[in-house]
Amino acid sequence: xxNLAAATTWQPFAGPLYKWLDNRATHAPDSPxxxxxxxxxxxxxxxxxxxxxxGAIAEFLRMHPEFLQFQNDLNITVxxxxxxxxxxxxxVRREALSEAIGFPHERLASSERDEAxxxxxxxxxGAAVADSELCGIxxxxxxxxxxxxxxxxxxxxxxxGRWQVVSCRPVSRPTLSPSGVRALR
Amino acid sequence: xxxxxxxxxxxxxxxxxxGDNPVRPFDALPQRSSARAAPDADTLERARRLHSQWGxxxxxxxxxxxxxxxxxxxxxxEDAAELLDVRPARLxxxxxxxxxxxxxxxxxxxxxxxxxxxxQAVLKPRATARxxxxxxxxxxxxxxxxxxxxxxxxxxxxxTASYCDEAFS
Numbered sequence: 001x002x003n004l005a006a007a008t009t010w011q012p013f014a015g016p017l018y019k020w021l022d023n024r025a026t027h028a029p030d031s032p033x034x035x036x037x038x039x040x041x042x043x044x045x046x047x048x049x050x051x052x053x054x055g056a057i058a059e060f061l062r063m064h065p066e067f068l069q070f071q072n073d074l075n076i077t078v079x080x081x082x083x084x085x086x087x088x089x090x091x092v093r094r095e096a097l098s099e100a101i102g103f104p105h106e107r108l109a110s111s112e113r114d115e116a117x118x119x120x121x122x123x124x125x126g127a128a129v130a131d132s133e134l135c136g137i138x139x140x141x142x143x144x145x146x147x148x149x150x151x152x153x154x155x156x157x158x159x160x161g162r163w164q165v166v167s168c169r170p171v172s173r174p175t176l177s178p179s180g181v182r183a184l185r
Numbered sequence: 186x187x188x189x190x191x192x193x194x195x196x197x198x199x200x201x202x203x204g205d206n207p208v209r210p211f212d213a214l215p216q217r218s219s220a221r222a223a224p225d226a227d228t229l230e231r232a233r234r235l236h237s238q239w240g241x242x243x244x245x246x247x248x249x250x251x252x253x254x255x256x257x258x259x260x261x262x263e264d265a266a267e268l269l270d271v272r273p274a275r276l277x278x279x280x281x282x283x284x285x286x287x288x289x290x291x292x293x294x295x296x297x298x299x300x301x302x303x304x305q306a307v308l309k310p311r312a313t314a315r316x317x318x319x320x321x322x323x324x325x326x327x328x329x330x331x332x333x334x335x336x337x338x339x340x341x342x343x344x345t346a347s348y349c350d351e352a353f354s
Binding site: 025065066143183 | 305306307308309311312315316319320321322323347348349350351352353354
């Protein structure tokens, strides 16, 4: 469906990335799961990470904009996850890169109300990448109104030649203004 | 006479525990059952009446009410009653065990308890009252309290279930 042979890949990477997690969660912040999200419909494990703490919170507030006014009372923590990615990831952070594989760039930030419609192209791309030698997708954030990116990693950590988590620690949670969030509804 | 002696709870073998004869052997310890008073007929009748009135599920229902009240501790009492779909006066009676909790209400309360648990996983309990009266896009602009009053509890439950979903959108 999409021409991954024409893809630009991201070189192996090691650095801090960020995600949020509720304070009552009983799993580690860096554990991938069969989540229903932009690039997965439960068939493969994913771990979504943001370029910055602000980007991670923008993703939470995009889904639940009612919490914009509750930011002092949120019971969630932002974690800094030092990730070492030893394999190549698909890079579609710029329009030219997504067009090279035949993927409509605007669909990386689709916002339809119905999830099945909103994610249809991204989930097809996610399934193709999960079945390939690539281990993730770097893509522009749909939740932030400034230019930033997310990385979704597929499969389990610590697999030979793929990706691993070096460390994971909580960091202070930023506060965003409503103008910083592209709310979903 | 000690207070325990006076109440007839322990017999004379209580001595070692009270310290008046520390060398007394353990096998002389009292048999407390010998001093236990049999319940009177009124007590037994009241217990039978309560059991038949409340049924065998009552401990679970009472525990459920306790969980809800704990989660709603910082919500105005009138709002809590509205959320639980009972009048404040009746909620007080339910809290004090003066009235039975109907199964119909208990089923609804279970869903509300689950919704509050998910909510408070991402929001501090002190903000629950304000959240209940906040307009929410996913509820078509209604507040959770209003949605629940209109019989849309399932929508509120689905919303709160999504709160802990950490996948990006």
